[in-house]
Amino acid sequence: MCAAMWGSDAVERSGPPQAPEKDKGKGKPPWRSEGLPGTPGGRPKINWWRFVVTLLVVYAGFFVVSSFVDSGSVETISYTEFTNQVNAKNVKDIYAEGLSVEGDLRSAVKNPDGGASYTRFATEIPAFANTDQLDQQLSTGQVVITSKPITRGFFSNLLLSLLPVLLLAGLWIWIMRRGASMMGGGLGGLGKSKAAKPVEAGQVRVTFEDVAGIDEVENELVEIVDYLKDPGKYRRLGAKLPKGVLLAGPPGTGKTLLARAVAGEAKVPYFSASASEFIEMIVGVGASRVRDLFEEARKVAPSIVFIDEIDAIGRARGGAGGIGGHDEREQTLNQILTEMDGFSGAEGVIVIGATNRPEILDPALLRPGRFDRTVQVGLPDAAGRTAILAVHTRGVPMDAKVSLDQLAKTTPGMTGADLANLVNEAALLAAKRGKEKVTMADFADALEKLQLGAARSIVMPEEERTRTAFHEAGHALLGMLQPGADPVRKISIIPRGRALGVTLSTPDTDRYAYDEQYLRGRITGALGGMAAEQVVFGVITTGAENDLEQVTMIARGMVGRWGMSEKVGPLTILPNDGQRPQASPATLATVDEEARRIVDECYERALQVLGDNRDKLDAIVAALLEHETLDEAGAYAAAGLSTPNGSGGSADRRPAAVEARPTAFTQAHPVAPAEGVPATTPESEPVTADTEAGQGAPVGESGQHPSTDPQPQHQR
Numbered sequence: 063m064c065a066a067m068w069g070s071d072a073v074e075r076s077g078p079p080q081a082p083e084k085d086k087g088k089g090k091p092p093w094r095s096e097g098l099p100g101t102p103g104g105r106p107k108i109n110w111w112r113f114v115v116t117l118l119v120v121y122a123g124f125f126v127v128s129s130f131v132d133s134g135s136v137e138t139i140s141y142t143e144f145t146n147q148v149n150a151k152n153v154k155d156i157y158a159e160g161l162s163v164e165g166d167l168r169s170a171v172k173n174p175d176g177g178a179s180y181t182r183f184a185t186e187i188p189a190f191a192n193t194d195q196l197d198q199q200l201s202t203g204q205v206v207i208t209s210k211p212i213t214r215g216f217f218s219n220l221l222l223s224l225l226p227v228l229l230l231a232g233l234w235i236w237i238m239r240r241g242a243s244m245m246g247g248g249l250g251g252l253g254k255s256k257a258a259k260p261v262e263a264g265q266v267r268v269t270f271e272d273v274a275g276i277d278e279v280e281n282e283l284v285e286i287v288d289y290l291k292d293p294g295k296y297r298r299l300g301a302k303l304p305k306g307v308l309l310a311g312p313p314g315t316g317k318t319l320l321a322r323a324v325a326g327e328a329k330v331p332y333f334s335a336s337a338s339e340f341i342e343m344i345v346g347v348g349a350s351r352v353r354d355l356f357e358e359a360r361k362v363a364p365s366i367v368f369i370d371e372i373d374a375i376g377r378a379r380g381g382a383g384g385i386g387g388h389d390e391r392e393q394t395l396n397q398i399l400t401e402m403d404g405f406s407g408a409e410g411v412i413v414i415g416a417t418n419r420p421e422i423l424d425p426a427l428l429r430p431g432r433f434d435r436t437v438q439v440g441l442p443d444a445a446g447r448t449a450i451l452a453v454h455t456r457g458v459p460m461d462a463k464v465s466l467d468q469l470a471k472t473t474p475g476m477t478g479a480d481l482a483n484l485v486n487e488a489a490l491l492a493a494k495r496g497k498e499k500v501t502m503a504d505f506a507d508a509l510e511k512l513q514l515g516a517a518r519s520i521v522m523p524e525e526e527r528t529r530t531a532f533h534e535a536g537h538a539l540l541g542m543l544q545p546g547a548d549p550v551r552k553i554s555i556i557p558r559g560r561a562l563g564v565t566l567s568t569p570d571t572d573r574y575a576y577d578e579q580y581l582r583g584r585i586t587g588a589l590g591g592m593a594a595e596q597v598v599f600g601v602i603t604t605g606a607e608n609d610l611e612q613v614t615m616i617a618r619g620m621v622g623r624w625g626m627s628e629k630v631g632p633l634t635i636l637p638n639d640g641q642r643p644q645a646s647p648a649t650l651a652t653v654d655e656e657a658r659r660i661v662d663e664c665y666e667r668a669l670q671v672l673g674d675n676r677d678k679l680d681a682i683v684a685a686l687l688e689h690e691t692l693d694e695a696g697a698y699a700a701a702g703l704s705t706p707n708g709s710g711g712s713a714d715r716r717p718a719a720v721e722a723r724p725t726a727f728t729q730a731h732p733v734a735p736a737e738g739v740p741a742t743t744p745e746s747e748p749v750t751a752d753t754e755a756g757q758g759a760p761v762g763e764s765g766q767h768p769s770t771d772p773q774p775q776h777q778r
């Protein structure tokens with residue numbers, strides 16, 4: 063009974079703070095309530111039935127367990143028997159707590175010496191028992207009661223017996239609240255968006271000055287800034303501005319920064335939220351948060367609402383699930399769409415969304431009147447990188463010899479965030495070294511740390527070191543000898559992170575597209591470590607796991623994505639967006655077969671080249687064992703080759719590269735394969751997940767150049 067009361071109280075408290083009635087009659091589009099059957103106004107759905115059933119089960123379990131605990135050497139007797147024994151003065155001291163009584167009962171068997179012997183007994187006093195009368199009996203029976211006497215009234219007794227239930231219920235609610243508050247909110251505050259607190263107008267300190275290297279993107283947003291500054295100007299002419307702008311591009315390219323800069327330039331309030339924050343375990347919460355957010359934004363319009371990671375909720379419906387339940391995601395998405403449809407444009411709320419994966423967005427989001435403008439935010443080119451470095455080195459005292467141009471050239475593929483990080487790392491290093499200014503050497507070391515990972519101080523057994531040296535030399539030598547391959551920049555057998563050794567190759571210029579020969583070269587190079595182990599030691603180790611992942615990914619991409627197998631043809635069999643492969647089992651089998659053929663051919667070639675150039679391989683290994691790390695010049699010199707850029711650098715080596723997609727190409731070997739057993743991926747598993755991090759995602763004009771970018775890291 064108490065539990066029931068308590069429960070209904072909890073129902074009250076779980077309701078969203080803003081009563082749904084508030085929305086009624088406000089002329090909200092009718093489809094909203096149709097679209098959300100059973101959850102009007104996004105009221106959280108709590109399954110009370112399940113709650114009650116769970117409690118009953120737990121309660122029953124509690125009794126079963128406690129009856130087991132009671133049994134044993136203790137004899138359970140009935141209440142009547144107990145009172146009889148008391149009256150017969152057979153009961154010694156008792157221990158009473160609540161309704162349970164335990165004590166000693168004189169045995170029927172007498173001791174030989176004539177003394178009494180006792181056995182342990184227990185009983186329950188029923189709630190209807192007359193406890194006053196019992197008290198009387200106990201005192202005349204000379205029974206000493208320890209612990210609390212049994213004089214509680216009916217209700218307190220009941221309450222006591224319900225205590226475990228109450229505790230469990232409390233625990234349950236606590237878990238619920240925790241679940242909710244972990245993602246923001248809390249049960250009482252469900253739906254209250256943390257994001258509803260904007261950065262006030264004029265408080266956003268970021269301007270376009272702080273965003274470098276992506277001028278085209280800025281230009282697209284200037285119009286919006288102008289509109290936000292004076293919406294009236296546009297309104298008078300009846301001009302319609304986009305309600306939403308979608309910024310699409312790889313992580314760290316400055317999308318958030320841009321959105322803030324727009325707010326900073328226009329001096330308007332800025333609301334920001336990550337789409338994943340909206341999603342809750344309880345259906346309807348996301349939608350109510352969205353409603354809240356927009357309500358606040360409208361109050362202070364003109365304003366900007368920035369929604370990061372919009373793909374988390376904006377995935378095409380029916381596609382692979384995102385976070386949160388399906389219903390919740392869809393409702394949240396619907397709410398965003400409703401809100402965007404809702405503004406007349408006169409309100410001056412501009413929504414800026416950001417995503418790494420525009421291709422998986424629900425087309426409904428991109429319809430006119432919603433995110434009707436998509437701006438691609440790509441990786442910066444060399445000039446862009448120089449500009450970004452300039453922004454981030456503004457307050458950093460630098461040695462006169464530091465050349466940002468030079469740095470930009472050696473950092474192809476890095477994003478704005480990477481470059482900001484690089485500057486910071488270099489400054490940290492310089493400070494640690496007690497310098498007044500950051501020098502080029504600090505930058506070089508910081509770059510090495512970022513590209514290769516921080517060195518670890520573990521002592522490698524000599525045998526392991528030699529094996530690693532051969533492995534890395536194998537990667538490197540194939541990189542040096544294959545036409546069109548990216549120059550080898552660094553080889554190292556110093557363990558870093560999870561890697562035992564690293565070979566780094568980067569192109570001279572950023573590149574966006576790769577030809578078949580290049581990709582085969584890359585596969586061959588990635589197999590070089592394993593091939594070297596095979597050639598030299600006759601056995602291979604688990605150290606090539608990472609290499610093989612790359613190999614598999616590239617080979618399958620060539621066949622299933624980039625039309626490089628005649629047998630399969632120019633079809634997309636393995637989509638880039640993580641969707642299931644679209645092909646018959648027979649075609650999938652052919653893809654596997656073709657990928658395997660390519661890899662086999664490349665491995666043969668790797669064995670061949672290394673076998674033919676064993677002298678060069680040994681020479682690189684000797685240099686590596688001596689110096690541990692070789693830079694570009696050192697590596698080529700050790701092999702007796704000239705660097706690709708050097709005097710003898712043959713022009714035919716240079717890839718027919720388009721612009722730059724600088725990809726550091728390193729190979730890492732796990733120091734220890736997880737628990738000794740390298741995880742194996744079944745051949746048939748589509749390797750499309752690699753693009754998750756945007757690493758393999760198309761760069762530049764989205765999707766037009768399916769850039770392979772098979773994971774730049776290539777480490778032993």
Ligand SMILES: Nc1ncnc2c1ncn2[C@@H]1O[C@H](COP(=O)(O)OP(=O)(O)OP(=O)(O)O)[C@@H](O)[C@H]1O
Nearest residue numbers: 272273274313314315316317318319450478479482
């Ligand atoms: N174009 C740029 N100019 C100057 N700094 C930049 C630029 N791009 C990124 N940065 C730096 O990188 C940091 C992170 O960028 P930001 O958070 O805007 O990236 P993002 O594209 O929103 O990434 P994500 O998709 O991961 O959210 C910025 O705070 C800034 O310091």
Ligand SMILES: [Zn+2]
Nearest residue numbers: 591609729778
């Ligand atoms: Zn390797």
